[in-house]
Amino acid sequence: MQSAAKTASAPIRQTPGRRRKIHAADVVIHAILILLTLATLLPFYNVVLMSFSNTVAVSKQMVYLIPTVFDFSAYTYIIHEPRFLKALLVTIFVTGVGTAVNMLVTVTGSYVLSKTGFPGRKIVMGGIVFTMFFNGGLIPFYLTMKNFHLINNLFVMVLPVAVNTFYLIICIAFFRTLPVALEESAKIDGANDLQVLYKVVVPISMPMIATITLFYAVDRWNEWWYGVLFMTNVNLLPLQALLRELLTNYAQVLSSITTSVSVQNSDLQPEMLKMAVLVVSTLPIACLYPFLQKYFSKGVMIGSIKG
Missing domain, CATH: 1.10.3720.10 (MetI-like)
Structure with a gap:
């Protein structure tokens, strides 16, 4: 009886087989949400970059994802x-x-x-x-x-x-x-x-x-x-x-x-x-x-x- 009580009161260890499985559908959904988030933030990011650009960078269309120059002329x-x-x-x-x-x-x-x-x-x-x-x-x-x-x-x-x-x-x-x-x-x-x-x-x-x-x-x-x-x-x-x-x-x-x-x-x-x-x-x-x-x-x- 005592051994049975100890067994019942002991915490149940989670075996590796009981871990939550990652389904392919979850990966696809998260990937889509990440892409939508990036697509939403990209225009704002580009606006900030262009506000810090200079005339040469804007005229040559060099402003995309990576800042090439920081010019504060517009803010000044x-x-x-x-x-x-x-x-x-x-x-x-x-x-x-x-x-x-x-x-x-x-x-x-x-x-x-x-x-x-x-x-x-x-x-x-x-x-x-x-x-x-x-x-x-x-x-x-x-x-x-x-x-x-x-x-x-x-x-x-x-x-x-x-x-x-x-x-x-x-x-x-x-x-x-x-x-x-x-x-x-x-x-x-x-x-x-x-x-x-x-x-x-x-x-x-x-x-x-x-x-x-x-x-x-x-x-x-x-x-x-x-x-x-x-x-x-x-x-x-x-x-x-x-x-x-x-x-x-x-x-x-x-x-x-x-x-x-x-x-x-x-x-x-x-x-x-x-x-x-x-x-x-x-x-x-x-x-x-x-x-x-x-x-x-x-x-x-x-x-x-x-x-």
Whole structure:
């Protein structure tokens, strides 16, 4: 009996025959995924290489996979633009404040509209959906912003886009999947609606909130249209609008900067400048992805499974 008990309690050693077999299908699938990943990263890699290339390498089409030369002329041209720092600060302000306003309005509004007992909910939802298909036009919109004294005001890139209808609907769908018992138990303990939202609902909704925050941050960082439309003061243009100006008015901007930089960049090709603009406009916001990756992988499945 003792020997049998010892045998039963002894750990079972895994024999070589019990190891997981590597099937040919797994190898093929992983190989395909690796090739797709490389095919996705190759254009970005090539953009970075071309932004650091020089005129000779671009004209001879020497930029493919291996860097032949590192030339910072395109980046020097962008950074030496007198309005570059101001435009960067404007974009940082619009991204930070705008994203905060976006999330405040979206989270609170979607939480209220997710309640079926909310009076007039269908009317409000109908008005929200209506804005996805119809708008008042550009001229009435401009006159409205002018009446609110938002011309040459940084908040013109924040308040008119305080909520995205599509993101709001996604948040409403997510809040409907949360267990009602959690809110009821919190209210039994004496919590009001705001406490329930920010102490119970928000912590368990972090995947959705992080995902929507990332979407809003990308939208605000890429904001340029409202800057061009409502900013007559060139010092208040956002970074994306300034970079667009560098591309569309290359000859005029090149003649307006200092003589030393003009001589240095006299042979700068538009293709090199275009790639440098892509890197400058994309890299800062791309740095947010690693910090939100753990939430983003869950948040992309919002609405697909009810649980």
